[in-house]
Structure formats: C-alpha cells, structure tokens
Amino acid sequence: MPDWEDREIIEGFNIPGNEEIAFNQLVVQYQERLYWHIRKMVISHDDADDVLQNTMIKVWRSLNSFRAESGLYTWLYRIATNEALSFLKQKKKKAFAPWVDMEEQMFEKMEADPWFNGDEIQLKLQEAILKLPEKQRIVFNMKYFDHMKYEDMSEILGTSVGALKASYHHAVKKIETLLDKD
Amino acid sequence: MNMDHKKPDLQQETLRRNPFKVPEGYFESFSDQLHERIKQEESSKVPVRRIGTTTRWMALAAAMLAAALITTSIIRLSSPRDTEGLLPDLAVLEQMQLLEDDRFLYEILTEEESVELDENEAFVSQAIEYLAINDVEMDLIFE
Numbered sequence: 001m002p003d004w005e006d007r008e009i010i011e012g013f014n015i016p017g018n019e020e021i022a023f024n025q026l027v028v029q030y031q032e033r034l035y036w037h038i039r040k041m042v043i044s045h046d047d048a049d050d051v052l053q054n055t056m057i058k059v060w061r062s063l064n065s066f067r068a069e070s071g072l073y074t075w076l077y078r079i080a081t082n083e084a085l086s087f088l089k090q091k092k093k094k095a096f097a098p099w100v101d102m103e104e105q106m107f108e109k110m111e112a113d114p115w116f117n118g119d120e121i122q123l124k125l126q127e128a129i130l131k132l133p134e135k136q137r138i139v140f141n142m143k144y145f146d147h148m149k150y151e152d153m154s155e156i157l158g159t160s161v162g163a164l165k166a167s168y169h170h171a172v173k174k175i176e177t178l179l180d181k182d
Numbered sequence: 183m184n185m186d187h188k189k190p191d192l193q194q195e196t197l198r199r200n201p202f203k204v205p206e207g208y209f210e211s212f213s214d215q216l217h218e219r220i221k222q223e224e225s226s227k228v229p230v231r232r233i234g235t236t237t238r239w240m241a242l243a244a245a246m247l248a249a250a251l252i253t254t255s256i257i258r259l260s261s262p263r264d265t266e267g268l269l270p271d272l273a274v275l276e277q278m279q280l281l282e283d284d285r286f287l288y289e290i291l292t293e294e295e296s297v298e299l300d301e302n303e304a305f306v307s308q309a310i311e312y313l314a315i316n317d318v319e320m321d322l323i324f325e
Contacts, residue, residue, distance in 0.1 A: 020217075027213045035209070039202055049208075056216050057223070118201025125197055145198060172192060179192075 003029055006072035013063050023060055030073065031056075034080045040141045041084040043106045043130075045115040051087050055080045070155050078156045081138060088134065103130040128178035132171055139164055140171040 004012070004025050012022030034055060039048040058079050066075060092102050107127050110116050118126065129137055138157065142148040143164075150161045157164070191197075 024213055024217075027216060031212055032209055035204075036200065036202075043202075045202070045204060045208075049212075052212070053216055053219055057220060060220060115203050115205070116201060117203045118199075119196075121197060122199070122201040125192075126201065144192070145200070176192065 006068075009072065010063070010066060010068060019064075023063065026059070026063075026072075026076075027056055030076055033073070034076060037077065037141070037146065038080050038084045040129075040145065041081075041138065042087060043110050043126075044113065047087065047091075051080070051083050054087075055083045058083065074152060074155045081156060085134060085138075106130055124179055125175070128175040131178060132174060135159075136167050136171040136174075139167045140175070143168050 004022075009022050009026050009029075012018050012025070015022075031052065035048060035052050038051045038055070039045065042048050042051055055076075059076060066072070070078075088102075107130050110126060111123065116123075129140060132140060135157070139153065142153050142156075143150075150164050153159075153164050154161050159167075
C-alpha cells in the first residue's frame with residue numbers, strides 16, 4: 001500500500017464514510033515510528049503496546065479537530081509522548097512498593113526481557129538512560145536515537161530550542177559519567 | 183579492574199542501534215487489534231437523555247438520597263435487632279432494579295439532547311431520574 005500524504009489522510013478522514021480507511025492508513029504509516037518512541041520510554045513491549053493503542057484511540061477521537069498548524073507527525077508524536085508520560089506516572093502511583101525505584105525495576109525487567117536484544121554495552125547505556133529525569137530521557141532518546149532536529153523537538157515538547165540543547169548536553173554528560181563508572 | 187575495558191563512546195554507531203525487538207507479526211496485526219478495541223469501547227457507550235434543567239436540582243438531591251438509602255438499607259439489613267422499616271427500603275431497591283427496563287418515563291420527562299455515557303454512568307443517571315420522578319419520600323432516610 002503506497003503512503004498517503006498527510007494532507008490526504010486528514011482530508012480523507014473528513015469525508016463522511018471514509019474515516020476508517022483514512023485512519024487505517026495513518027495507523028499503518030505511523031505505527032512503527034510511534035511504537036519505537038514509546039518503547040524507549042516504557043521499555044517493555046507489552047506496556048508499549050498498551051500505550052500505542054491508547055495513543056491511536058486518542059488520535060481516532062480527535063483527528064477531525066486537528067488543525068494542521070503543526071505537521072501531522074509532530075502532533076502524533078506529542079500525543080504519544082504525553083500518553084507514555086501519563087502511563088509512567090500511573091505506574092508509579094500503582095506501584096505495590098512505592099519505596100522501590102521504578103526505573104530500577106524497569107531495568108531489572110529489561111535484563112530478563114526476551115524482547116531485549118542488546119549486548120552488554122547497550123544494556124549499560126539503557127541503564128544510564130533510565131537514571132535520567134524523564135524529560136531529559138525523552139530529549140536524549142529523540143536526539144540520540146531518532147536524530148530529531150531541535151526545532152521539531154521544540155514543537156513536540158513545547159520547550160525552547162535552547163532549553164532542549166542544554167537538556168541534551170546535561171543528559172550526555174550524565175550518561176558518560178555513568179558509563180565511566182565500572 | 184579490567185585494563186582492556188574501554189569506556190563506551192556515545193559516538194559509536196553500535197550504541198545507536200536499536201536494542202529492542204518486537205514479537206513476530208506484531209505490526210502486521212496491530213491495526214486489526216486496534217480496530218477491535220475501538221469497536222468494543224464504542225459499543226459499551228449507552229446513549230441516554232440528558233436530565234433537564236428543571237429537574238437538575240432534584241437529580242442532585244435524589245443522588246444523595248439514593249446513596250443514603252442504600253447505606254441505610256445495608257446497615258439495617260445487616261443489623262439483626264431492627265426489623266421495622268425494612269419493607270419500604272427494599273421496595274425502593276427493587277424499583278431501582280427495574281430502572282433499566284423502564285425507559286418510557288425518561289423519554290417523556292427529559293429533554294431531547296442526548297449524551298453518551300458508559301453503562302455505569304447511564305444506570306446511575308436513570309436511577310436519579312426515576313427517584314426524582316417518583317418523589318421518593320425524604321423521611322425514609324431521616325430516621
């Protein structure tokens with residue numbers, strides 16, 4: 001199935017009776033990118049699946065009010081980011097043992113996770129990333145793994161380019177320090 | 183300490199590789215799973231009539247009344263010594279059980295605008311309307 005232009009997806013969704021076809025096209029085109037962005041934040045595949053579904057359901061309910069002031073992907077990314085952050089917040093609230101560090105728990109699960117395919121160094125890197133504050137973690141993942149431009153990140157996160165650059169710089173320094181400890 | 187151990191360099195391309203994987207066929211079947219879920223969520227929403235403005239204050243009072251009635255009835259039912267006054271409370275509870283089947287009164291007395299509520303919200307909304315319409319006695323809760 002060839003990709004549709006964003007404009008075609010939005011126009012298609014606004015044609016009565018055509019919503020499902022347009023939405024299905026959107027899902028097929030964007031599911032992987034959104035999934036990997038979410039997965040890097042929540043780590044577990046099952047959690048990423050939940051969050052991606054929640055994201056797409058939100059998109060389904062609000063696509064007809066999308067104003068195209070930002071690009072479609074930016075808008076989708078923002079929804080996915082917020083859903084992942086909400087999910088992590090809820091998870092922390094529901095934690096049976098609130099005194100246990102959630103990020104540490106996530107790392108321990110990752111070590112044993114059959115859907116983690118990394119080597120020892122990659123595992124250390126993920127451990128270091130999990131120790132970053134949430135926003136720094138998002139910024140680092142978007143820049144380091146997704147090679148996203150600061151201007152696009154600024155639109156998605158609602159933060160200035162300068163603040164994002166500072167955030168990324170601090171994240172890199174912290175990770176380098178953590179990786180150096182051995 | 184292992185002297186051969188190199189400090190990982192963030193610029194290494196190998197570090198930038200995605201260390202996560204997904205179950206086989208996940209993305210191929212995601213769209214179908216998503217559509218199933220959307221269908222389920224949308225079919226669990228029950229459209230009901232919005233309560234008119236003229237009965238809104240009664241609806242609020244009736245909601246408090248219903249909560250107090252249920253609490254009182256439960257306390258009475260679990261208390262062995264007091265058998266008086268059980269019949270009216272049970273009758274009200276029985277009436278509430280019939281609410282889901284009796285929509286005729288709501289259609290006459292409520293406005294045309296409809297609101298989508300999920301099943302629980304729909305039931306409570308209808309219960310409140312029914313109690314308001316049937317002028318449930320206030321003194322049943324003040325004993």
